[in-house]
Amino acid sequence: MQERCSRLLRLLSFCVTVGHMTVAGTARERARKEITAEILAAARAQLRQVGPGELSLRAVARDVGMVSSAVYRYYASRDELLTALLIAAYDELGEAAEAADDAIEDRTDHLARWMATCKATREWAIEHPHDYALLYGSPVPGYAAPQDTVMPATRVIVRLVEIIIGAHRSGSASATTTPPTGAADPGAVVADAIAYIAERSQTDLEAFPELVMRTLMVWSTIFGTLSFELFGHLKGSVNDFEGYFEQTTLRLAGDLGLA
Amino acid sequence: MQERCSRLLRLLSFCVTVGHMTVAGTARERARKEITAEILAAARAQLRQVGPGELSLRAVARDVGMVSSAVYRYYASRDELLTALLIAAYDELGEAAEAADDAIEDRTDHLARWMATCKATREWAIEHPHDYALLYGSPVPGYAAPQDTVMPATRVIVRLVEIIIGAHRSGSASATTTPPTGAADPGAVVADAIAYIAERSQTDLEAFPELVMRTLMVWSTIFGTLSFELFGHLKGSVNDFEGYFEQTTLRLAGDLGLA
């Protein structure tokens, strides 16, 4: 109710002040964008309390002062709303991780950058458990992530790869570039990753197939650890979650050749 | 309908053949057990098709030929039914993993035992994706695993620990028992795990804190990798999932000192 009034007021004031200029599209288009964002914000707010499976389209409709059917003018289904939330959450996590890395002044201290990025990832996860579950928990049934989610979804791992490759290129990392004896060519199984990251980061990774393999493993370890912690699988095994995660990332850094 | 008849028939035949012997309790108690199991079986069957979040108590009631309210005589809530499914799935997975290990004839070939156990774990996960999501996906909202789930839940990891410790005790493993430089005492953060596994396996692990730490990490890697694969996070990065998983477990074995 209140929302509706404020929305109408905003729309009205826009019409008055801007008139026929239509800077960013017509008033209707602008209102549509605003309301779309408003719904998304309400959904994010609800996600802070209830978890992705329980997110109710009717409830977010009530929050923004609409009847449930009206929301379908903006999101074709609950899944589409969840996808929008997915992208927003991925971006927020990527933003947090990148910011933590950027905050390290000595850009050649790759270990510090690594530890900071990992730490920020965990902190975001702890602070947004429902968002985390949306990103890395069981996907909603029959739900296949659309293509436009892969870019935000890979921000963290791409940054981690950049740190690791940077360390190896600058020579400040010990060599872990040889696969174990008896192993097949790692480059074969992770060829897609090599190609994708090379394109995203504008770096040639053909020389580091083992390193890419190891990085994927480490990526799995980080999110496996966080999932275990958040989903309760470490209860009774780990005393100090923060300390455990730090020790984990420290060993992972060692496995990757970061001093 | 059909189910109801068969259930009544079974009950009837029991009365006729056994009479007053009451070997395993009264006929009513026996029928109760059977119907409870029947509901669980129907739920498992439904879980093969729809995923834990969509498992409908009403639908399983229909499958066993009951009205929905009748199911509540056997399971107090949907969550309680899910808990029963949880335990059953954990046991099935543990069974599969242990069987794969047991099948290795040369009990001193710890690497082979390791690889076989890991491989079996993945195969079970691939064959039972919805059960896997129930076990290792996002927990249902506000759901806290009851105490009687921890025993079946830890069968795989306990077996893995036994293999690793066995290798190190027999001297057929290289030493990875020293923490990296600058790391705090690993024994502090994983003290609970050491105590729990020691009790379960009747082995003293006080001498191997770093090994326990590493084993927990490896555990996270395995299930992180499987979650990534099953939940679609490796799409576009990994070409050959089976090969990737095998290469992963091979490197993990190396990290643990298994030759």
Place this chain on the structure above:
DNA sequence: AGTTGGCGAGAGCACCGCTCTCGGTTGAGA
């Protein structure tokens, strides 16, 4: 100025988990 299309409201459908009541049956004790 008239028409088109977007929009919100409302009713409605089929489903869900869960509760309650009401008969019928069972089984243990008097």
Place this chain on the structure above:
DNA sequence: TCTCAACCGAGAGCGGTGCTCTCGCCAACT
């Protein structure tokens, strides 16, 4: 052997869900 309490299944019902459809209203374009 009879009685009565406990158990059990059926049914109705409550409040919730996602989603569809129709119906007016009003802005925007021709």
